[in-house]
Amino acid sequence: MIVVGVSGGIAAYKTPALIRRLRQAGHEVRVIPTEAALKFVGAATLEAVSGAPAISDVFGAEPGSNHVELARTADLVVVAPATADLIARYAAGMANDLLTATLLGVKAPVVLAPAMHSAMLEHPATQANLAALRQRDVIVLESPSGALTSGDTGPGRMMEPEQIATMVLELLGSGPANRPPPKSPASTAKPQAETGPTDSTWAGHRVLVSAGGTREPLDPVRYLGNTSSGKQGLAIAVAAAGRGATVTLVGANLKLDVPDGIALVPVSTALEMSNAMAPRAATADLIVMAAAVADFRPAAVAANKIKRDGHGGFSLELVANPDILAALVEARRPGQVIIGFAAETGDRDASALEHAAAKARRKGTDLTVANDVSGGAIFGQDSTRVVLLDKVGQIVGQAEGSKSAVAEAILDAVRAMVVG
Numbered sequence: 001m002i003v004v005g006v007s008g009g010i011a012a013y014k015t016p017a018l019i020r021r022l023r024q025a026g027h028e029v030r031v032i033p034t035e036a037a038l039k040f041v042g043a044a045t046l047e048a049v050s051g052a053p054a055i056s057d058v059f060g061a062e063p064g065s066n067h068v069e070l071a072r073t074a075d076l077v078v079v080a081p082a083t084a085d086l087i088a089r090y091a092a093g094m095a096n097d098l099l100t101a102t103l104l105g106v107k108a109p110v111v112l113a114p115a116m117h118s119a120m121l122e123h124p125a126t127q128a129n130l131a132a133l134r135q136r137d138v139i140v141l142e143s144p145s146g147a148l149t150s151g152d153t154g155p156g157r158m159m160e161p162e163q164i165a166t167m168v169l170e171l172l173g174s175g176p177a178n179r180p181p182p183k184s185p186a187s188t189a190k191p192q193a194e195t196g197p198t199d200s201t202w203a204g205h206r207v208l209v210s211a212g213g214t215r216e217p218l219d220p221v222r223y224l225g226n227t228s229s230g231k232q233g234l235a236i237a238v239a240a241a242g243r244g245a246t247v248t249l250v251g252a253n254l255k256l257d258v259p260d261g262i263a264l265v266p267v268s269t270a271l272e273m274s275n276a277m278a279p280r281a282a283t284a285d286l287i288v289m290a291a292a293v294a295d296f297r298p299a300a301v302a303a304n305k306i307k308r309d310g311h312g313g314f315s316l317e318l319v320a321n322p323d324i325l326a327a328l329v330e331a332r333r334p335g336q337v338i339i340g341f342a343a344e345t346g347d348r349d350a351s352a353l354e355h356a357a358a359k360a361r362r363k364g365t366d367l368t369v370a371n372d373v374s375g376g377a378i379f380g381q382d383s384t385r386v387v388l389l390d391k392v393g394q395i396v397g398q399a400e401g402s403k404s405a406v407a408e409a410i411l412d413a414v415r416a417m418v419v420g
């Protein structure tokens with residue numbers, strides 16, 4: 001059962017769409033509006049879309065569905081919109097209505113979709129309250145910039161109901177959110193002074209990573225694949241989660257243990273990876289395309305195992321797969337950082353690094369992680385050596401060592417790029 005909390009902001013008129021979407025996905029929904037929310041959206045509407053009573057007052061709750069029961073039986077609580085007042089009361093541990101009393105008792109994941117005027121959102125009090133809640137593993141969604149009801153423009157809009165629903169369903173589907181994110185060895189090893197500002201800037205941010213090698217089937221038992229293990233992508237996912245980010249890993253054929261706290265979306269082919277990445281990219285702050293994606297796939301997949309046919313050879317017709325990275329760059333939203341990988345070999349025309357620099361310029365990514373894979377180096381190994389290139393192909397960093405250490409260096413480079 002999902003508890004949808006609604007607090008008193010103009011964006012509350014959009015909450016019925018969220019409730020409807022969650023119910024369409026097969027979830028039971030219990031809605032808890034604050035008294036102020038009912039000034040923006042009627043109880044009759046909330047009851048009609050949720051199919052359950054919409055009660056605000058602790059004393060109005062029916063036996064069996066009071067705040068203790070609701071808190072105990074909720075699989076997830078999402079508060080949309082979460083106003084400055086609701087956030088302040090939740091952060092302070094107050095319990096003066098049914099929503100805050102329920103929030104105080106809940107052990108399941110809690111997702112907040114803040115919505116308010118930019119000035120209220122940016123006020124140090126609100127920021128401190130949000131930081132305190134993030135510390136307690138509350139998932140704080142982004143409040144996108146745009147036109148506000150006041151006529152001003154700035155951050156503070158509520159994330160669209162469809163996007164909130166996607167997040168909620170993903171959290172429930174993979175179920176990692178009720179567990180704390182893993183601490184990556186490198187980030188826990190660092191002294192607090194070094195990681196302090198870094199950690200606070202990653203908390204609440206969404207990181208989407210692809211890892212592994214795609215497999216393109218020829219017939220029921222054969223495929224075209226590559227030797228990528230997914231270790232580097234996984235190390236980046238673990239490092240980002242260790243810094244407090246909310247991480248989704250789209251993993252192609254991973255044979256690795258993915259720690260609790262990272263939402264794994266398993267895929268196999270390039271097309272599956274493309275379909276998994278596109279909707280999730282819409283809400284990601286950082287996308288890392290570490291997967292080795294097959295550029296081509298067999299034009300047709302044989303229904304039965306392909307038999308040896310006489311003594312002749314065998315030719316396979318291939319068609320191009322989508323360039324997932326190119327599509328992500330094309331659809332990039334403002335402020336989103338996109339990282340690509342370039343596993344290159346040197347040849348007569350240019351060195352591996354020169355090829356990588358050309359790719360960095362061509363791809364439109366913010367950062368390119370280049371490595372020299374001549375002679376099959378790097379893929380599947382535990383250590384690596386990379387050069388980090390900016391969008392014009394200039395070297396902005398180098399890292400060598402375990403894939404975890406390199407992952408930390410990549411995230412440091414992202415932070416340097418964003419924060420300056």
Ligand code: C5P
Pocket residue numbers: 270289290291292293294295321322323324325326339340341342343359
């Ligand atoms: O051009 P190349 O395939 O070497 O580019 C590598 C980068 O592009 C990697 O980040 C890889 O994940 C991504 N890629 C992709 N879709 C493809 C091929 C590669 O997103 N079809």
